[in-house]
Amino acid sequence: MQKNMLLxxxxxxxxxxxxxxxxxxxxxxxxxxNLAKTIMIIPGKDVRTVSEKIxxxxxxxxxxxxxxxxxxxxxxxxxKALISVISKKLPAYICLSHNMLNCQIAGILAxxxxxxxxxxxxxxxxSDDGDIIFRRSIFNGKLKAEIKPQxxxxxxxxxxxxxPSNPSPIKEFDNRAKVMIExxxxxxxxFIPINIKKREDNDRSLEEAxxxxxxxxxxxxxxxxxxxxxxxxxxxHSTIGASRVVxxxxxxxxxxxIGETGKKVNPQLYLACGISGSTQHLAGIKDAKMIxxxxxxxxxxxxxxxxxxxxxxxxxxxxxxxxxxxxxxx
Ligand SMILES: Cc1cc2nc3c(=O)[nH]c(=O)nc-3n(C[C@H](O)[C@H](O)[C@H](O)COP(=O)(O)OP(=O)(O)OC[C@H]3O[C@@H](n4cnc5c(N)ncnc54)[C@H](O)[C@@H]3O)c2cc1C
Numbered sequence: 001m002q003k004n005m006l007l008x009x010x011x012x013x014x015x016x017x018x019x020x021x022x023x024x025x026x027x028x029x030x031x032x033x034n035l036a037k038t039i040m041i042i043p044g045k046d047v048r049t050v051s052e053k054i055x056x057x058x059x060x061x062x063x064x065x066x067x068x069x070x071x072x073x074x075x076x077x078x079x080k081a082l083i084s085v086i087s088k089k090l091p092a093y094i095c096l097s098h099n100m101l102n103c104q105i106a107g108i109l110a111x112x113x114x115x116x117x118x119x120x121x122x123x124x125x126x127s128d129d130g131d132i133i134f135r136r137s138i139f140n141g142k143l144k145a146e147i148k149p150q151x152x153x154x155x156x157x158x159x160x161x162x163x164p165s166n167p168s169p170i171k172e173f174d175n176r177a178k179v180m181i182e183x184x185x186x187x188x189x190x191f192i193p194i195n196i197k198k199r200e201d202n203d204r205s206l207e208e209a210x211x212x213x214x215x216x217x218x219x220x221x222x223x224x225x226x227x228x229x230x231x232x233x234x235x236x237h238s239t240i241g242a243s244r245v246v247x248x249x250x251x252x253x254x255x256x257x258i259g260e261t262g263k264k265v266n267p268q269l270y271l272a273c274g275i276s277g278s279t280q281h282l283a284g285i286k287d288a289k290m291i292x293x294x295x296x297x298x299x300x301x302x303x304x305x306x307x308x309x310x311x312x313x314x315x316x317x318x319x320x321x322x323x324x325x326x327x328x329x330x
Contacts, residue, residue, distance in 0.1 A: 218274020277302030
């Protein structure tokens with residue numbers, strides 16, 4: 001039986017976000033297994049044009065779900081608007097890209113529609129009986145879980161962007177796909193942003209750097225950022241980066257955050273200092289040419305992807321590295 005797939009797209013300044021494009025790429029492979037009919041709902045204000053563009057470019061049905069208040073990232077309003085159209089006919093899969101806003105929307109949808117949700121899906125495969133098995137990391141990336149929804153008509157999945165999908169022939173979607181427009185009634189609530197501004201601290205140095213020395217929570221305290229800076233200064237074309245925890249703690253600005261909800265980087269060398277290697281962080285560094293990790297825990301997940309691993313307290317190792325470099329200049 002043909003299974004319907006519903007993608008929830010996101011727009012930034014009236015353009016479909018990169019992670020929404022990644023969602024389409026990921027779903028194309030599932031579509032091969034299931035011969036599914038795919039529709040993307042694009043909620044927002046004045047999203048008709050972007051819906052038409054996606055329909056023409058990607059060959060999938062699109063539904064522009066319009067209301068002025070949907071331009072704001074308000075999970076409750078977005079979820080309510082989505083429920084008003086989804087609940088009429090539940091699809092087999094409701095797919096969102098995995099980020100903070102979408103995780104909140106997915107939770108509200110799952111609750112209101114009484115359907116299960118599998119979050120942070122990284123890949124999938126086909127089971128012997130033709131169903132889909134979803135894979136995600138658990139225990140901070142130490143284990144992989146395989147999840148097969150059973151006897152369930154609808155499941156919500158959030159998909160991690162930038163994880164390569166299964167290599168398989170690209171399925172071209174039907175080029176006679178439709179564009180639909182629906183004005184929804186989205187009730188205002190007490191969440192009304194008074195202003196949305198672009199971040200001024202948009203530091204491009206991470207995208208341009210050849211060497212990134214990155215700080216994780218393992219640096220211990222804000223004062224130790226200077227150790228990371230001193231280490232970066234021994235390399236040409238270098239800069240410092242951070243895990244999200246370091247930014248959450250205010251040790252570095254969010255413009256330095258690397259990962260799924262931060263920047264995706266591709267330096268020649270990524271030196272991870274006191275970083276455990278969560279899936280979300282790894283999503284930002286998978287294109288680095290070489291990863292060297294310094295971590296005092298031999299079991300740290302980062303060692304699974306690092307080409308070189310140094311099992312040591314970074315406060316011991318980095319001063320020695322800097323000293324050796326300075327001596328080499330004499
Ligand atoms: C929706 C969502 C999105 C997220 N997006 C991101 C993202 O974009 N980027 C991101 O980074 N995270 C993101 N996170 C958070 C992520 O799940 C992890 O919590 C985070 O990456 C962990 O940061 P960390 O490795 O610095 O800290 P921890 O996981 O606490 O690891 C600290 C490491 O330091 C080591 N250590 C401790 N002391 C020392 C020492 N003296 N010397 C050497 N090593 C030491 C420890 O062994 C440990 O491995 C996201 C989470 C969610 C839910």
